Amino acid sequence: MTINTDSKDPAPIIEVPSTPAREALMKDLCAPSATPKSTQDTIHALTHQILTTAQNHDPTIIQSPTTLIPILRGALPMLVAAQPALPQSSSILARCSKTKGTADVVVEWLGRRPFPPAQDDGKIIVLDTIVATGDTIVQLCAELRALSGGTASMVVLCCYAAPAALERVAACLGVEYVVVGSLAERCDERGYLVPYTHGDIGDKIYGERFVAGKPVAATGEDVSRVVKMAEELLVENGGAWRLDGEGLAIQRDFQFPGFKQAWTFMNKVADAAKEHRHHPEWTNTYNNVSIRWTTHQPKGLTELDVIMARLCDSYV
CATH class of the missing domain: 3.30.1360.20 (Transcriptional coactivator/pterin dehydratase)
Incomplete structure (x- = not known):
């Protein structure tokens, strides 16, 4: 699918205020010794802070129906934390894959697509844990916009992201605003956020995939x-x-x-x-x-x- 590059005023990018609690969570998220359980707990707590910040900007986010679209697999803990806080929410699952070294992203809907919408779908909220280059979430927003015939509007919530990537997301047609737990300094030439999360975020959340007969390296190792x-x-x-x-x-x-x-x-x-x-x-x-x-x-x-x-x- 071709990304729509029509210009628009960029949506606001809102960062969760820096507090000792937020800084402690970011330290835990990036810790090389973090376990899958502690990483999920960190993302749950950070998601609550993100939702509070979003609500301060937009009180309607918890007052009306919402459809949560987590980008799998990393955003599932965000979904777990967000649903109880958004009592009228439903969810649609999207899995995105990108060819290594390119910006080519394929979006796969695991179930129905969000359009045509169900009667109670409401506001679309896209969830993503890590936004490094922005390629994945930009393509997803473009597909949502195309599926809706150009009418979809979206809110993007993420835990940790590169400033340049969020600027790309904020420029996407249909994006109302973006809330991020914490901004990284940058995305390096390999596509990793700096300061580093010390490991693939999916592996940090769920642990290394077990393959019988294969050695399992400890978190933080090469x-x-x-x-x-x-x-x-x-x-x-x-x-x-x-x-x-x-x-x-x-x-x-x-x-x-x-x-x-x-x-x-x-x-x-x-x-x-x-x-x-x-x-x-x-x-x-x-x-x-x-x-x-x-x-x-x-x-x-x-x-x-x-x-x-x-x-x-x-x-x-």
Whole structure:
């Protein structure tokens, strides 16, 4: 679909006022150690602040029916938080996908489209957690406008966004106003907001997608690097280590000629663990030593787990 570029006065962009509470939420949202539960809680709390700011600008937002359109998958926590605060709201789901390195966005409606509208649809409110380049939400607004025959008007609510991206959104035909939890400094050349959220927002909200037999990197790690390093150690790739059932740890059983050799090995590992400040889960029965490397906070495999496993290999 071609984006309508007809000019209009830009809609107002309203930022949630800076308060200690908001700054604490943004710190939590960007924290590399955030868990899926804590990230969802943060987005819920931030959404309430966004709605309060929107209501101060436009009291009708909670006085009339609304249709909430969360951009999946990141905006689902916003939907969960917004619906109780908007008692006359309904929802329509939209999934948007963009070809990496391009501005080409495809909008997929998971159910009915918003037009022709149902009798009680009311005001359209588009929800998006992170707006980096603005490509996705601009295309969605353009499609909403086209589906309505040029009559749709929309409110856009988002948690964290680049100023340039929101300027693009505010210039879209049919956008009444935009409310953002906090403005980033900018969007970098890779399409990430600065200050960084330290991880894909979808993964931070829901956790890494579990794939049987694949290592799971801890939040904040270079995922592709840690997974590659861990896979090189696995039995199926010529190594001696195996994954636990959830992919959160690597483990190996060592067998020695006798207890003395096993104890010497354990002393070397203990010295290395002290030096690197990272300790194993292990058991010893006479000449057998079982070692498991994982990280508990944040949960999953880190580069240090792989380094420690390699040191263990070098001691035998």
